[in-house]
Amino acid sequence: MQKDKRTSLTYRMFLSLMKSSLKGISQVILIENAVSGFIILMAITIYSYHLGVITLSSAIIGTLIGKLGGANENCVNSGLYGYNSVLTGIALTLFLTGPSQWIIALVGAALAAIFSAAMVHFMRNTGIPILTFPFIILTWFMLLVSYRLKAFQLSPGLVPQDLLHWNLNIAGKVNWLEGSFKGIGQIFFLDSTISGMLLFIAVFWAGWKYGLFAILGNAFALLISYGLGGEHSLIIMGLYGYNAILTCIAISMVFKEEHNRLAPISGVIAACLTVPLTAGVATWLLPYGLPALTMPFVLSTWLFLGARKVLPKL
Amino acid sequence: MQKDKRTSLTYRMFLSLMKSSLKGISQVILIENAVSGFIILMAITIYSYHLGVITLSSAIIGTLIGKLGGANENCVNSGLYGYNSVLTGIALTLFLTGPSQWIIALVGAALAAIFSAAMVHFMRNTGIPILTFPFIILTWFMLLVSYRLKAFQLSPGLVPQDLLHWNLNIAGKVNWLEGSFKGIGQIFFLDSTISGMLLFIAVFWAGWKYGLFAILGNAFALLISYGLGGEHSLIIMGLYGYNAILTCIAISMVFKEEHNRLAPISGVIAACLTVPLTAGVATWLLPYGLPALTMPFVLSTWLFLGARKVLPKL
Amino acid sequence: MQKDKRTSLTYRMFLSLMKSSLKGISQVILIENAVSGFIILMAITIYSYHLGVITLSSAIIGTLIGKLGGANENCVNSGLYGYNSVLTGIALTLFLTGPSQWIIALVGAALAAIFSAAMVHFMRNTGIPILTFPFIILTWFMLLVSYRLKAFQLSPGLVPQDLLHWNLNIAGKVNWLEGSFKGIGQIFFLDSTISGMLLFIAVFWAGWKYGLFAILGNAFALLISYGLGGEHSLIIMGLYGYNAILTCIAISMVFKEEHNRLAPISGVIAACLTVPLTAGVATWLLPYGLPALTMPFVLSTWLFLGARKVLPKL
Numbered sequence: 001m002q003k004d005k006r007t008s009l010t011y012r013m014f015l016s017l018m019k020s021s022l023k024g025i026s027q028v029i030l031i032e033n034a035v036s037g038f039i040i041l042m043a044i045t046i047y048s049y050h051l052g053v054i055t056l057s058s059a060i061i062g063t064l065i066g067k068l069g070g071a072n073e074n075c076v077n078s079g080l081y082g083y084n085s086v087l088t089g090i091a092l093t094l095f096l097t098g099p100s101q102w103i104i105a106l107v108g109a110a111l112a113a114i115f116s117a118a119m120v121h122f123m124r125n126t127g128i129p130i131l132t133f134p135f136i137i138l139t140w141f142m143l144l145v146s147y148r149l150k151a152f153q154l155s156p157g158l159v160p161q162d163l164l165h166w167n168l169n170i171a172g173k174v175n176w177l178e179g180s181f182k183g184i185g186q187i188f189f190l191d192s193t194i195s196g197m198l199l200f201i202a203v204f205w206a207g208w209k210y211g212l213f214a215i216l217g218n219a220f221a222l223l224i225s226y227g228l229g230g231e232h233s234l235i236i237m238g239l240y241g242y243n244a245i246l247t248c249i250a251i252s253m254v255f256k257e258e259h260n261r262l263a264p265i266s267g268v269i270a271a272c273l274t275v276p277l278t279a280g281v282a283t284w285l286l287p288y289g290l291p292a293l294t295m296p297f298v299l300s301t302w303l304f305l306g307a308r309k310v311l312p313k314l
Numbered sequence: 315m316q317k318d319k320r321t322s323l324t325y326r327m328f329l330s331l332m333k334s335s336l337k338g339i340s341q342v343i344l345i346e347n348a349v350s351g352f353i354i355l356m357a358i359t360i361y362s363y364h365l366g367v368i369t370l371s372s373a374i375i376g377t378l379i380g381k382l383g384g385a386n387e388n389c390v391n392s393g394l395y396g397y398n399s400v401l402t403g404i405a406l407t408l409f410l411t412g413p414s415q416w417i418i419a420l421v422g423a424a425l426a427a428i429f430s431a432a433m434v435h436f437m438r439n440t441g442i443p444i445l446t447f448p449f450i451i452l453t454w455f456m457l458l459v460s461y462r463l464k465a466f467q468l469s470p471g472l473v474p475q476d477l478l479h480w481n482l483n484i485a486g487k488v489n490w491l492e493g494s495f496k497g498i499g500q501i502f503f504l505d506s507t508i509s510g511m512l513l514f515i516a517v518f519w520a521g522w523k524y525g526l527f528a529i530l531g532n533a534f535a536l537l538i539s540y541g542l543g544g545e546h547s548l549i550i551m552g553l554y555g556y557n558a559i560l561t562c563i564a565i566s567m568v569f570k571e572e573h574n575r576l577a578p579i580s581g582v583i584a585a586c587l588t589v590p591l592t593a594g595v596a597t598w599l600l601p602y603g604l605p606a607l608t609m610p611f612v613l614s615t616w617l618f619l620g621a622r623k624v625l626p627k628l
Numbered sequence: 629m630q631k632d633k634r635t636s637l638t639y640r641m642f643l644s645l646m647k648s649s650l651k652g653i654s655q656v657i658l659i660e661n662a663v664s665g666f667i668i669l670m671a672i673t674i675y676s677y678h679l680g681v682i683t684l685s686s687a688i689i690g691t692l693i694g695k696l697g698g699a700n701e702n703c704v705n706s707g708l709y710g711y712n713s714v715l716t717g718i719a720l721t722l723f724l725t726g727p728s729q730w731i732i733a734l735v736g737a738a739l740a741a742i743f744s745a746a747m748v749h750f751m752r753n754t755g756i757p758i759l760t761f762p763f764i765i766l767t768w769f770m771l772l773v774s775y776r777l778k779a780f781q782l783s784p785g786l787v788p789q790d791l792l793h794w795n796l797n798i799a800g801k802v803n804w805l806e807g808s809f810k811g812i813g814q815i816f817f818l819d820s821t822i823s824g825m826l827l828f829i830a831v832f833w834a835g836w837k838y839g840l841f842a843i844l845g846n847a848f849a850l851l852i853s854y855g856l857g858g859e860h861s862l863i864i865m866g867l868y869g870y871n872a873i874l875t876c877i878a879i880s881m882v883f884k885e886e887h888n889r890l891a892p893i894s895g896v897i898a899a900c901l902t903v904p905l906t907a908g909v910a911t912w913l914l915p916y917g918l919p920a921l922t923m924p925f926v927l928s929t930w931l932f933l934g935a936r937k938v939l940p941k942l
Contacts, residue, residue: 069939111901114942118934125439125753141908147794148907150857160791163474163602166461229464273425279462280455287601287915288791306432311383314428439753477788477916480775543778587739593776594769601915620746625697628742 016077017067021059024082028132029187029203029246030254031210032078036202040188043198044090047190051093054102058082058089058109065113075120084116085109087135087188091293094189095143098153104142112138128305129255132294140290160289172232176222183218183241187294191237209253217241217248217271224275240278243296244271250301259312266314270304330391331381335373338396342446343501343517343560344568345524346392350516354502357512358404361504365407368416369502372396372403372423379427389434398430399423401449401502402456405607408503409457412467418456426452442619443569446608454604474603486546490536497532497555501608505551523567531555531562531585538589554592557611558585564615573626580628584618644705645695649687652710656760657815657831657874658882659838660706664830668816671826672718675818679721682730686710686717686737693741703748712744713737715763715816719921722817723771726781732770740766756933757883760922768918788917800860804850811846811869815922819865837881845869845876845899852903868906871924872899878929887940894942898932
């Protein structure tokens, strides 16, 4: 019986770890919901079995580091030590190649959890959430490393370019429906319509409001990026949409307080702002051949959350 | 009579808005004085009628956002939500071209006010003013956007350059008087001697001390930039002077406290420091073809104001 | 007798200034010990007499600015206003050439002390030490200035490179013993085995634990940089080791608190992390031709010290 108890304890701890890890996956889109996390995991696994394994492992690693390091239990259980690890694991798997790719991805996932803890400390006084900042900076660094250490092999898609010889070519037709579903997929780097649909289900499962603001942010971003003359190929791939989705959910809903009466409008404006921010960040990174990741989301959301502390109606 | 009262109320609100907006224009040179603001507006309008309209509109937009967003009333009335908008509006008008140029400039002015609010929050704990940081970062981003979105058309003067093939050419005669008046003009991007004189009048109107430190900062910057071997063409255009003027006023006067006994000396040193800072920032931005704007002023002033909190005599 | 007293007072003040300055030299490797500082000064002077003079002068200038500016007396006496000045003075002497090189180095040393004071203020709320951040940023800026002001002449070793045309060449044999002693030498930019030995003596003089963690950090960095495929020429020169030494001492020992039970392990992990960080920072700086300096140490140490505030066992 003593053994039974221990088994059941281990089992309960395992269940709790899995639940926190799935929540970590859902936290990527600012949702705390294990079922949504599971649906997202499925959307990723359908796209690539290998990527699904990395996703779950990264979430578990991040959560474990939070637990073993002695972080605030509520934060760990809400998945707040998982989402940066999840994104880092996925990004490093996709942007690196070679035999040690998956070890680097998992070590990266572990570092993302430590980086998250450090950022929580550095931003504590501001009362502003860290969002996906640790994932972005860490991934950029790990990709830059490939130019100096043989073990890091960059995937051939990432090529540094000279701003002086850069030519903007926006030709091509826009498929609006494809653009809509790929936008949400790009949050997890999934260039797939079916996975996009599954992700929308995950979002709606957590609450219809999440879904509404996701659609709203995406729609506005598509229109604005088309209206301002963005590259049509990028618009179709959803590369102007994913930051807008996250920003709209963050500003209109998740980090809203009662006195923010203009929150829905602020959210849409912030979502629109991610379009020029995406363009600006991409230009800035051009000489290094790095992807913008979710930096436009982080910048736009920090901007509006910071402004709200001084302009309370926003 | 009821109607009369309402009219007079509207009229009073309009007057208050105009006064705050003119103060917003004067805050660009760290002065809170509506008359100085009006003289500056004239200096800009003489240079370009179109630019004058953008300047006033930007100031009003920034101030309105402060008011409607519910910011601290005193700050809004002092013009503290106007000056970043003014600079952003002017810079985007001058550095962009094309039909949507003025819309972008005014949207930029609005974003500058939101960015100012966010920065006020982020820097609150430090007790250090935000200066023109929001304007600088926002303008840089908006200019980078032009490489990715067709609606943003960069003016042909801003060309990215390769540091490897950069050659420094300092040849040419220095016209010291021209350099002196153009330095203050460059704060508002005005490459004109007459506008420069009007700006000096605006500064002296606010107080002879402002004028004294403006002249002092400018003179030292001219000498140091010449002595260290800066490009003579830039020295004549006042491009090594405008940051020094702002810095000298900020450190020697505006943000001085009683125990800062060395304030006048610190101000001159900080003004001299803007010369290498201008050179360093310009080099850093060379691959992107971006202008240094007032970043040297912000860096030098933050450096000395921060140091003062620890070295109180400075 | 009156004169005697005054002489003895001047003499005591001179002694105290020298002691603080020597401590400033030892603080570069996170040690507060005047004798260690003196041994380090010897190691530098053996390598180059000129560099020894600059080192001592820089330490004195930094300490004097702290004293005259009215900084906290304990901090000044511990050498905390000296070490950034020491490093800045040495780096500017080595990376610049020309007749005004040594004036620039000493002015740089003075600015480093002011920058240190500002950083102490800006980071006060975080409870995290400023480390060598002021030295790094200041030196980078001063080197960039050389492209714009004739008085600043860059030494020919620093050439901007295009990331697109960069080729990684790791060929060559690794001399492990040479790599070990040169690693500690590189903290002071000394590419010399004898000076490296003297530096190890200085470290062990301050305490055998300092020496132990220095060796540990260096050893792990050598193995990791070799294992990940770093350039062998850089490994031999100790360029992958010096950041690891500083980081290991900082995390495992100097900034350790009682509840950080995993401190020795964290220190080794943080030391290993400096290897990819060195590679990443070097790549990021490639287009500007700037050296990484101790930025990898600062980033890794800030990361772990910040994380510790949230993950107390780390």
